[in-house]
Amino acid sequence: MSRAFDASVVGAGPNGLAAAVVLARAGLRVQVLERAATIGGGTRTAELTLPGFRHDICSAVHPMAMASGFFRRWGLEQRVEMIVPEVSYAHPVDGGTAGVAYRDLDRTVEGLGVDGATWRRMFGRLVELEDEISQFTLSPILQVPRHPGAVVEFGLRILAQGGPWWDAGLETREARALLAGVMAHAIRPMPSLSASAAGLTLAVHGHGRGWALPRGGSQSIADALAADLVAHGGVIETDSEVTDLGQLDADVALLDVTPRQLISIAGDRLPAGYRRRLERFRYGGGASKVDFALSGPVPWSVQELAASPTVHLGGDRADVARAEHDVARGRHSDDPFVLVVQPSVVDDTRAPAGQHSLWAYAHVPSGSTRDMTEVITAQIERFAPGFRELVLASHSFSADELEEHDPNYIGGDIASGAPSLTQLVARPVLSTDPWRTPAKGVYLASSSVPPGPSVHGMGGAYAARSALRHEFGITTLPALGPDRKATA
Structure with missing residues (x-):
C-alpha cells in the first residue's frame, strides 16, 4: 500500500523538529504531527500574563x-x-x-x-x-x-x-x-x-x-526549525494528537515522547520484554x-x-x-x-x-x-x-x-526522565542504538533517549540518523547548513 510520507514524526518539540529536518534534508517526504495548537514543545513562547509580555513556557536559556x-x-x-x-x-x-x-x-x-x-x-x-x-x-x-x-x-x-x-x-x-x-x-x-x-x-x-537567550523567546528556535523543514518539503500539522501508530500515513515513525507514551501509542507492536524495561524507566x-x-x-x-x-x-x-x-x-x-x-x-x-x-x-x-x-x-x-x-x-x-x-513532563519532570547516573547510561534501555525500538520502523526521538534533557536537538538527530541507516540505507548525514532554499 502506497503511503503519503516516508516518515512521520510525532511531536514538534526541538527533538522532533530536529529529527524531521534531518530526514527532510536527506530527501524524504516528512510529516510532523503535533497535539498542541502551536509547535515548539519545550521551546514555546506566549503572552501568558498581559499583552506585550512574552514568556517562555518551558526552556528559556540555552x-x-x-x-x-x-x-x-x-x-x-x-x-x-x-x-x-x-x-x-x-x-x-x-x-x-x-x-x-x-x-x-x-x-x-x-x-x-x-x-x-x-x-x-x-x-x-x-x-x-x-x-x-x-x-x-x-x-x-x-x-x-x-x-x-x-x-x-x-x-x-x-x-x-x-x-x-x-x-x-x-x-x-x-x-x-x-x-x-x-x-x-x-x-x-x-x-x-x-x-x-x-x-x-x-x-x-x-x-x-x-x-544564550534567543531574541524574541525560545519560540524563535522552533520557528526556525519549522521554516527549514517546510522549505525542504516537510509538512506540519498541529491539533493532531496521535494515540496509535495506525493513524500515521508512513511506515517509519519517530516519536518525540517519553517511554510511557511510547508504550501507549505502539501497544502490542512492542515486545513484552522491551515494554517491561520501559515500564521501569523512572521520572x-x-x-x-x-x-x-x-x-x-x-x-x-x-x-x-x-x-x-x-x-x-x-x-x-x-x-x-x-x-x-x-x-x-x-x-x-x-x-x-x-x-x-x-x-x-x-x-x-x-x-x-x-x-x-x-x-x-x-x-x-x-x-x-x-x-x-x-x-x-x-x-x-x-x-x-x-x-x-x-x-x-x-x-x-x-x-x-x-x-x-505537555505530556512529556510526567509529574512536572521537565527532563522527561530522571537524569540519574543509571538513566544516563540506560536511557531508556541499555543499548548501542537506544533510539531504535524492537518494533519495525519505530524510533524514540525525545529527551528520554541519549544524550538526555535540554534543548540541543541531539536526541532527535540521532534517532533520524538511525532511521536513515536502518530504514532507507542512507549512511551519510545530509548537509544541514543554511541555504537559499531554507532561508528564502
Missing part, C-alpha cells in the same frame, strides 16, 4: 543549544539571533553578597576573591576543552570517546564535586552557592555524581560559548513555574544581579542541598531552590518599554498540585526587597499542570 553538534552544523546562530550576556548566572546569599559567573573566566576569578584561584583550577582547563567535552556529553554514553584525555579531566572534576567531600577547596559561601545553584538544575539529590556532571557541564559552557522531581509581568526592573540587593539574565535563589550550598533532598523524598521544601530568568534585561522584545518579564520555577515533588506563586514571590523578595510591588500580573503552572500542558 547553553546546550550553543554547544550542540546538531545546532552548530545546522547554523543556529545564522538563523536565530542568540543573545550571549556578559553574566551567565549569579547566586545571591543572605547578607547582601553574591557569587557571579561571568562569561569571562578571569573576571569571575577576580570577583570570587580567595576562591578565585580554586575556581580557575576547576574550570580553566575544562573551558579550553569545551568542544571536546561537548562531544562527549552530547554523544551516546556507550560510544568510545574521541577525546579520552578531556573525558578523564572532566571525570575527575565530577568526582571532586560529586561526593560528601564537595566542600573541600572552596572557602566562601558565595563560591559554594554559585556551584550548588548550577548543579541544582538537574533536580537531583546533592551532592551526587549526576548533579555534579550536569552542573559542571553547564558551568563550563557559562565560561565558554555562554548561556524525576517536578517544577512549578510562575511568570510575572513587572512594572520595572527587579530591585536586587546586589547590583551585579541586575545584569544577569539567570539568577539562582535558595541561600547557600547547604540550603540548596537540603531543598533538593526534600524534593527527592517527595516533600515540598519550606525554602525551595528557585531558578529565575529575567530575559528582558538583555532582550527588549520581551516586555513593553520600561517594563519587564520574569520567568521562574521552584523544584517540587513529582505530581505536585501546589501553586507556588507566593513561595516564589517570597524567595525573590528575600533578595530583592520591593519585588512584590512591581508585579502587574502573574501566571502559574503547578507541576501537575505542566504535564497537562
Whole structure:
C-alpha cells in the first residue's frame, strides 16, 4: 500500500523538529504531527500574563543549544539571533553578597576573591576543552570517546564535586552557592555524581560559548526549525494528537515522547520484554513555574544581579542541598531552590518599554498540585526587597499542570526522565542504538533517549540518523547548513 510520507514524526518539540529536518534534508517526504495548537514543545513562547509580555513556557536559556553538534552544523546562530550576556548566572546569599559567573573566566576569578584561584583550577582547563567535552556529553554514553584525555579531566572534576567531600577547596559561601545553584538544575539529590556532571557541564559552557537567550523567546528556535523543514518539503500539522501508530500515513515513525507514551501509542507492536524495561524507566522531581509581568526592573540587593539574565535563589550550598533532598523524598521544601530568568534585561522584545518579564520555577515533588506563586514571590523578595510591588500580573503552572500542558513532563519532570547516573547510561534501555525500538520502523526521538534533557536537538538527530541507516540505507548525514532554499 502506497503511503503519503516516508516518515512521520510525532511531536514538534526541538527533538522532533530536529529529527524531521534531518530526514527532510536527506530527501524524504516528512510529516510532523503535533497535539498542541502551536509547535515548539519545550521551546514555546506566549503572552501568558498581559499583552506585550512574552514568556517562555518551558526552556528559556540555552547553553546546550550553543554547544550542540546538531545546532552548530545546522547554523543556529545564522538563523536565530542568540543573545550571549556578559553574566551567565549569579547566586545571591543572605547578607547582601553574591557569587557571579561571568562569561569571562578571569573576571569571575577576580570577583570570587580567595576562591578565585580554586575556581580557575576547576574550570580553566575544562573551558579550553569545551568542544571536546561537548562531544562527549552530547554523544551516546556507550560510544568510545574521541577525546579520552578531556573525558578523564572532566571525570575527575565530577568526582571532586560529586561526593560528601564537595566542600573541600572552596572557602566562601558565595563560591559554594554559585556551584550548588548550577548543579541544582538537574533536580537531583546533592551532592551526587549526576548533579555534579550536569552542573559542571553547564558551568563550563557559562565560561565558554555562554548561556544564550534567543531574541524574541525560545519560540524563535522552533520557528526556525519549522521554516527549514517546510522549505525542504516537510509538512506540519498541529491539533493532531496521535494515540496509535495506525493513524500515521508512513511506515517509519519517530516519536518525540517519553517511554510511557511510547508504550501507549505502539501497544502490542512492542515486545513484552522491551515494554517491561520501559515500564521501569523512572521520572524525576517536578517544577512549578510562575511568570510575572513587572512594572520595572527587579530591585536586587546586589547590583551585579541586575545584569544577569539567570539568577539562582535558595541561600547557600547547604540550603540548596537540603531543598533538593526534600524534593527527592517527595516533600515540598519550606525554602525551595528557585531558578529565575529575567530575559528582558538583555532582550527588549520581551516586555513593553520600561517594563519587564520574569520567568521562574521552584523544584517540587513529582505530581505536585501546589501553586507556588507566593513561595516564589517570597524567595525573590528575600533578595530583592520591593519585588512584590512591581508585579502587574502573574501566571502559574503547578507541576501537575505542566504535564497537562505537555505530556512529556510526567509529574512536572521537565527532563522527561530522571537524569540519574543509571538513566544516563540506560536511557531508556541499555543499548548501542537506544533510539531504535524492537518494533519495525519505530524510533524514540525525545529527551528520554541519549544524550538526555535540554534543548540541543541531539536526541532527535540521532534517532533520524538511525532511521536513515536502518530504514532507507542512507549512511551519510545530509548537509544541514543554511541555504537559499531554507532561508528564502
